[in-house]
Structures are given as structure tokens and as C-alpha cells.
Amino acid sequence: MAIRNKISSKQKREHWLDYADIKYPPELIKDVKSFCKVSAVFLPLPVFWALYDQQGSRWTAQATQLNGILFGSFTIKPDQFQAVNPLLVVALVPIFDYVIYPLFAKIKLLKNLLQRMAIGLVFAVVSFCIAALLESNMQSASADLNRPTQLRIVNLSPCNL
DSSP: OHHHHHHHOOSOOSSGGGGGTTTSOHHHHHHHHHHHHHHHHHTTHHHHHHHHGGGGTHHHHHHTTSOOEETTTEEOOTTGGGGHHHHHHHHHHHHIIIIIHHHHHHTTOSOSHHHHHHHHHHHHHHHHHHHHHHHHHHHHHHTTTSOTTOOOOOOOSSSOO
16 A cells, blocks of 8 residues: 555655555554564575575585695594584674674774674675685586596595495
């Protein structure tokens, strides 16, 4: 109704949902406006979780093709990498709460939770893009080595088969 009234009306209103006040009470219109704002925040969450769930499957398979060497001599195995996320959460939450967010608050940035969530989602999108670029580069590099007529067997067991 709001869209139809907006198209046919010559009046200018603050919000497009305000055109539905002919039939609906102002409280309902206010609630629907709030719902629209909140839904804009939660719309990307299914995409985020669909990509995040690849951490246990596709990203682990991707890590089997990498050497796993970190900081020179420290080596991490593909299945061990799944433990990095919980460790980072436990380590970084206090650092962000007590150091980083208060510093940003002094310069008037990231003051409310929605801004913090939005920045977190931006970082998640960047990390997913990096993983996609890495996968694309790995696929194109291995295309010459793995012809369609070859069979490739990956041995993940601790013994030689």
C-alpha cells in the first residue's frame, strides 16, 4: 500500500512507509521501519555462515595443498588450522574490548555495536575474497599438473599407503 500510495501521491514524505498511514496506525509503521533497518544488518548473515562453514571442509582441503610453514620453522597441519579461529577469538576479544575500541572511541569511531559488526563483516568479506583468490591461483597452477585423464589420490592418514 505504501508503494502504491507513493507512486500516486504528489506529496513528499520523509520515508516511503509513511505513505501507508491512510490504512495502518503510526505505531505499526514505526515498527516496520525499525524492522527494515534491522533486516538490512541481518541479510548478509546467511551468506556469511555458508562461507564460514567451508572452514571445516573446503578450506581444510585447500590447506592440504599448501606447505603450512609459519614464521620460518613452525609448521601447522591442515586439520590443526581449524583450532586457530577459537584461539584468536579468545585472545582478541579482550584486546578489542580493553584496548582497540576505547582508542577508536577517543577519535569518535566505531562507537556503537552496529558499526563494529559492519566492520567485522567487511573484514570477513575481504578474508573470503582472499581465500577465493588463493583457490583460483591454486587451481590454475595445478591444471597443468593434473590433467583430466589422471587420478589424484590424497593420503591424509599418518602411514604410507
